[in-house]
Amino acid sequence: MSDDLAIDVRGMTKRFGGRAVVDDISLQVKAGEIYGFLGPNGSGKTTFIRMLCGLLRPDAGSGTCLQLDVITQSEEIKRHVGYMTQKFSFWEDLSIQENLDFVARMYGVKQRKDVVRNSIERLGLAGRERQLAGQLSGGWKQRLALAACLLHQPKLLLLDEPTAGVDPKARRDFWEHIHQLADEGLTFLITTHYMDEAERCHRLAYIAYGKLLAHGTVADVINHVGLTTWAVTGPDLIKLAAQLRGQPGIPQAVAFGAALHVSGDDQPALENAIAPHRHPPFTWSQIPSGLEDVFIHLMDSSKDNFKP
Amino acid sequence: MTRSSHFSFERLRGIIAKEFTQMRRDRLTFAMMLGIPLLQLVLFGFAINSDPRHLPAAVLFADSGPQVRTFLQAMKNTTYYKFVREVKSVQEGRELLARGEVQFLINIPQNFTRDLLRGDRPAVLIEADATDPSATGLALGSLNAQLDSAFRNDFKGPLEYLGRTPGPIDLRVHAQYNPESNTQFNIVPGLMGVILTMTMIMITGLAITREKERGTMENLLSMPTRPSEVLIGKIAPYILIGYVQVGVILGAARFIFHVPMHGSIPLLLAVALVFIAANLAMGITFSTVAKNQLQAMQMTFFVFLPSILLSGFMFPFRGMPSWAQTVGEFLPLTHFLRIVRGILLKGNGLHEIIPDLWPIALFALVMLTIGIKRYRQTLD
Numbered sequence A: 001m002s003d004d005l006a007i008d009v010r011g012m013t014k015r016f017g018g019r020a021v022v023d024d025i026s027l028q029v030k031a032g033e034i035y036g037f038l039g040p041n042g043s044g045k046t047t048f049i050r051m052l053c054g055l056l057r058p059d060a061g062s063g064t065c066l067q068l069d070v071i072t073q074s075e076e077i078k079r080h081v082g083y084m085t086q087k088f089s090f091w092e093d094l095s096i097q098e099n100l101d102f103v104a105r106m107y108g109v110k111q112r113k114d115v116v117r118n119s120i121e122r123l124g125l126a127g128r129e130r131q132l133a134g135q136l137s138g139g140w141k142q143r144l145a146l147a148a149c150l151l152h153q154p155k156l157l158l159l160d161e162p163t164a165g166v167d168p169k170a171r172r173d174f175w176e177h178i179h180q181l182a183d184e185g186l187t188f189l190i191t192t193h194y195m196d197e198a199e200r201c202h203r204l205a206y207i208a209y210g211k212l213l214a215h216g217t218v219a220d221v222i223n224h225v226g227l228t229t230w231a232v233t234g235p236d237l238i239k240l241a242a243q244l245r246g247q248p249g250i251p252q253a254v255a256f257g258a259a260l261h262v263s264g265d266d267q268p269a270l271e272n273a274i275a276p277h278r279h280p281p282f283t284w285s286q287i288p289s290g291l292e293d294v295f296i297h298l299m300d301s302s303k304d305n306f307k308p
Numbered sequence B: 001m002t003r004s005s006h007f008s009f010e011r012l013r014g015i016i017a018k019e020f021t022q023m024r025r026d027r028l029t030f031a032m033m034l035g036i037p038l039l040q041l042v043l044f045g046f047a048i049n050s051d052p053r054h055l056p057a058a059v060l061f062a063d064s065g066p067q068v069r070t071f072l073q074a075m076k077n078t079t080y081y082k083f084v085r086e087v088k089s090v091q092e093g094r095e096l097l098a099r100g101e102v103q104f105l106i107n108i109p110q111n112f113t114r115d116l117l118r119g120d121r122p123a124v125l126i127e128a129d130a131t132d133p134s135a136t137g138l139a140l141g142s143l144n145a146q147l148d149s150a151f152r153n154d155f156k157g158p159l160e161y162l163g164r165t166p167g168p169i170d171l172r173v174h175a176q177y178n179p180e181s182n183t184q185f186n187i188v189p190g191l192m193g194v195i196l197t198m199t200m201i202m203i204t205g206l207a208i209t210r211e212k213e214r215g216t217m218e219n220l221l222s223m224p225t226r227p228s229e230v231l232i233g234k235i236a237p238y239i240l241i242g243y244v245q246v247g248v249i250l251g252a253a254r255f256i257f258h259v260p261m262h263g264s265i266p267l268l269l270a271v272a273l274v275f276i277a278a279n280l281a282m283g284i285t286f287s288t289v290a291k292n293q294l295q296a297m298q299m300t301f302f303v304f305l306p307s308i309l310l311s312g313f314m315f316p317f318r319g320m321p322s323w324a325q326t327v328g329e330f331l332p333l334t335h336f337l338r339i340v341r342g343i344l345l346k347g348n349g350l351h352e353i354i355p356d357l358w359p360i361a362l363f364a365l366v367m368l369t370i371g372i373k374r375y376r377q378t379l380d
Ligand SMILES: Nc1ncnc2c1ncn2[C@@H]1O[C@H](COP(=O)(O)OP(=O)(O)O)[C@@H](O)[C@H]1O
Pocket: A016, A017, A021, A039, A040, A041, A042, A043, A044, A045, A046, A047, A048, B379
């Protein structure tokens, strides 16, 4: 167990009704790192995060969060972790100020009044602090939630889809803020569905159906999967995609804007399969696989593995 | 364990402040908390006339001397009785009672006049349909006084000695169907207990389930709060509401219904605190068990109905079968009713109410303990 790991857990497992929703996941996150946590809906991301901060009891697994035991010291962990829930979970019938004040009190924040006032000012909500939280728009709710998570100066932030439903400008501001905080030494575990956000993380993990399928830097993850991708442009790509799909060696053919990305992890088989179509009006070119190609590939192949 | 597992008054204050603010903003609940007592007072106090007059009465004459007429006139003068029938036999009279055609059957015995004049205090039996005790209680109560004054007028001169106490007639009342006669004075103080039971259980029953349904529970649980802080913090603001209700009912009892208040009001207020706490604790415990607000409501009624039926509010406690009495003894309302009626109507002090006070306190303690034990600190 190393001192500079903010999260170090092994074999984390959670079952609901006999089904392993999180299945034997091990994860190490270094202090000061922004760690992305990706995977399709229902893959167990929220469940995993809840186990880290003591909201769910793991059925198996052990490890530490901020050097504190995740099984026995969840009370202490709660004091040093900020958790932003996937669904907005502040009190909509309390004002912005009242919500922040309540959170600060629960954590026993010193000089609470000042801390709350500063937080409101930094949020840019000065003058609106009496507005009810329920009346805020999605972007503002997200900023309020983040501000509330930071009041007690946590060392680790667990953010569950913090930017879902938030406009691009607000997302960019949000990520700038996150990087600033990471520079100051905070550690982040962030779940997201956005590829651009995934690429802004120092490292990331991809899980599907409760299993950890790949982890590391963006380059690590792409290399690890070893995918070959061809981009093809031309008329009637939808028909082409239909013809290509299901052929041996072509696990996936996905439209990206005006192009179709055809990928597979068996390069010779893939090239055999596309050979009959490599003539005009189609233009083919091999491209480096992107994160999204890799994730779609991981998700599709894991689906096959987990089919009963 | 760790430092955070200690109870923190700062956090408790924070939770109380939050609950207070939310309570203030929840207009509907707030209005209900005040509306329910008023509505119940109106229903039980006004709409149900607890002092009905001109109640139908049947008479069975076995004598017909002039003093019989004095007796009947005295009854009429109370304005509570209206003679509708003369019956020929006890049998016939009882049938009328059973069918509800008359409220009273007055049985004037043979030799009424002779015994009266001899000073032998003839026994007049009044059989009353006391199904609704409030209908008969006052009628019977007022009769004695009227009789005394009527016969005092009759017995002037040589017969004056007959007019002395203990009264010329031995009036025997036989309350049918409901031996322990409640009166209106029973109802209004009893309402205090009933209203507190219903509203206090309901409001806290919703306290935790509401957080679960709105998704705020996850947030609350992710903070370093203790179960005892959350539960007590959620209960505390409603104690104030409980006292507002007590105030409304006591005020109405005093100034509208003229319920006598023989005992100490501060003592009553102190007991009310224990009772309010017991109901709040029960509600919060339901809240930790129930999955959603609907379930919490159903559980409230699961307790409320037996409370109303078996506590002695609706039916006289001693008139119930013993199994029902046993169940009743476990309900805080049963004990609270005895205490309230005891303090207000009988002027009971601390010494007399202790036997009913400790069961309520124990109940509160047990409920709160169960609630704290049941309160899940995880989302499992
Ligand atoms: N409390 C629960 N009880 C039963 N099943 C649950 C519970 N919480 C989550 N699940 C199931 O576990 C799976 C993983 O859910 P979740 O962790 O929310 O995934 P993600 O956050 O990746 O979308 C889903 O299939 C969900 O239905």
